[in-house]
Amino acid sequence: MGISKPPIIGWLCLFGSGGFFMYLTYLRGACLALVLGLAQAAAPYPTVPLKDLPDGLRSTFQQLKPEMNEFSHCAAAWDSQTDGDRMAFKCSIYIKMSAEGERRSMQYCEEKRLEKKIKAPCRLVLP
Incomplete structure (x- = not known):
């Protein structure tokens, strides 16, 4: 052994x-x-790049951009590239937490999307 x-x-x-x-x-x-x-x-919301937005929504984003801070977020939904009645665009601008800005902008967009009966889902806009 x-x-x-x-x-x-x-x-x-x-x-x-x-x-x-x-x-x-x-x-x-x-x-x-x-x-x-x-x-x-942790990023539960779908996103869309700014360049993919219809021209009307892109110009609205550019108008609001000077008021935005690093926590601001916008969400958009559209069924038509040209008909403003088939578009929803909402932002949460004066906010102090990024996640809250995302949540609120998606909530506001969903409300507007349902009101206008837009079929496409709301998506966060990536600048």
Whole structure:
């Protein structure tokens, strides 16, 4: 019967071979992927780039832009590129929290969308 190594020797080998550091690198990567996935899931509202808005909505956004701060958000919905009666555009401008600005602009847009019977969903405008 041979002499068995105490368990501490196994841990020292793990540290010495660099395996522990590879494990830490893997663990850090897995945590980063989880955090990025959760951050993406934290944006519950659909978005649309400013360049994709109809001309009328884009000009309205440009008129309101000087009053906006970094927390302001706008939401838009439209069924027609030219008919103003088939468009809804609402902003939350004087706000102190970005998430609240998103929520309010989407809420205001949804109310206007239902009032005008627009079928397309409201989307947050990305400047």
